[in-house]
Amino acid sequence: MKNKIKKIYYGWWISVAGGLNTAISSIPTFTGGSIIFKAIEEEFNWSRAIVSGVASFGRFGGALLGPLEGYLTDRFGAWKMIIIGFFIASLGLFWLSTINTIIFYYFSYLLVSLGVSIGGFVPSMSAVNVWMPHKRATAMSWVIGGSSFGGFFMPLMVLSMEELGWRLTLVVLGFLFVFSGPLLAYVIKKRPDIEFLEKIKTSKKNYISNSDMSPKMAIKSQPFWILAFSHLFANISVGALSAHIFLYLTDENGVGLDIITAGTILPIMSVLQFMGHISGGIVGDLVNKKIVLPIFFLLQAIAIIILAHAGSYYMVILFSVIWGVGFGMRTPTFHAMRGDFFGGKHYGTILGINAFPMGIGMMIAPVIVGYLYDTYDTYYFSFLVMAALCILSCILISIIKNPKNYEKNQTN
Secondary structure, three states, X not given: OHHHHHHOOHHHHXXXXXXXXXXXXXXXXXXXXXXXXXHHHHHHOOOHHHHHHHHHHHHHHHHHHHHHHHHHHHHHOHHHHHHHHHHHHHHHHHHHOOOOOHHHHHHHHHHHHHHHHHHOHHHHHHHHHHHOHHHHHHHHHHHHHHHHHHHHHHHHHHHHHHHOOHHHHHHHHHHHHHHHHHHHHHHHOOOOOHHHHHHHHHHOOOOOOOOOOOHHHHHOOHHHHHHHHHHHHHHHHHHHHXXXXXXXXXXXXXXXXXXXXXXXHHHHHHXXXXXXXXXXXHHHHHOOHHHHHHHHHHHHHHHHHHHHOOOOHHHHHHHHHHHHHHHHHHHHHHHHHHHHHHOOOOHHHHHHHHOHXXXXXXXXXXXXXXXXXXXXXXXXXXXXXXXXXXXXXXXXXXXXOOHHHHHHHHHO
């Protein structure tokens, strides 16, 4: 048994560590964000725009730091960024557990978001990109799937808030960040065998890498901007739903579920998204990404339309299934396509810059959706706009150049 474990290529352990990273780091800002907002709204009776707007404020820092995070990850190593980021996030969670005013609410959550941004997704994806060029989509799917895996703990989080209160629950979460950061960094710290990677590069006919493409060259390319804007349009719904889904499920003029029942939806969504992430990674390594990505974007749009018309638990389950396939399978395939174009030594920097528009969109979306809810007392029209933007992403990704043809044109 030990010999079998030793024979497993270490890049897969990097992928698993990356998945655990995103599972933990996504809890306060993605999978569990709307649960935290619900508890704070009930205690302080602040408006929906103020309560959910903190997600936008937090993502503002993450969006601004995105390009810098990528550069620092490339420069100093993913493991150092994980230790620093998780420590900052823990300080933010401890502070958030003590807040009584709006200004402290916003700045403590900003600190959480900055820590998660610094130590979460970007360093994990950068490490996987270096270790797993031959199975990029599959390996990245484990990192991306981690954010959905965090949803498995949402019923526990809801019960903890019911029994212990939201403040003590955030303290416990803060200690989770304190202890898990160094452990994850220890796994990711190991450097890959360059000779082994070179053998993979020469043996795999479908291996694609623009290792010499600088961030300056990438910004001037057509694929860079198509990827940036298609990611932006599709992830506006992701940002808005992460902040508002639990609120919508429990609103009387929404789906109208009780808190415990609504709490069961989040792990169901997580299971389906996780399955979508893993299967999407496998599909991304086997099938032309340009063919399947538009289909996934379209399914994401259909899921949002179903959610807009949901009036029962079973309609929300139907949304979860289609969302799990569309959003779930789309995400690793999309990130792997970005790696096909720009997966070289500057990947972290290019990832940070390329995701900057998406970060701005996810920053703005929750507060705009919250404002529209406070004004019109409904999420319906916001959901329809989100679906239309996913369809726009479908169109954009359909006209992108094939990575192999693009690389050939760049070298001619």
